Amino acid sequence: MRIKKLLINCFTKIFKFDYMYNCQIMRRLTKFTAAGIIIVLFHHNLKAQQKAATQDSVRYNIENCVNEFDLSKAKKTNSGYQYSFADKKFTEENTLKMSIVEPGKSTHAPHRHPEEEFFYILEGKASFYLNGKTVEVGANTSLYCPPNSEHGISNAGDKNLKYLVIKKDLR
16 A cells, blocks of 8 residues: 555656546546557458458459369269269358269268258159158259258169259358
8 A cells, every 4th residue: 555655646746647637547548548459459350351351252263163063073982973063161161062873872871960951853763861761752852951860862763863962061
């Protein structure tokens, strides 16, 4: 307490102000400093957003946003092949791929994951399994797999099954 009084007395004598006036100045300086910090943080955030927008415009362009199917770039699987039109490395969090499955085969056994998923049948006949029940469907049919549901798809026909997989990947 004694040191505090000594400091106040020194401060008052040096600046020839009284204690109450010094408190008012300190409050004003605190408000001014807080406002300055807010302005600096806002400016920094704005610059970061502008930089991110610039990076996105460089990252995404007409050449890499258009993806025409190319069989030579498809990934061979045990049941046929898959072709990714877009994956989570390129998009913000979505994937779009086409799977082609040979007759009598499936891409994998029924499974679960926390992401929801859509299948859209382009060609062929699919056997769709969802939580213990199975249904056969044909072209131009969408199939929805809710999060954490057990699901699977296989080729139920005598020709290749071609379908799109649309999935939102959680990061």
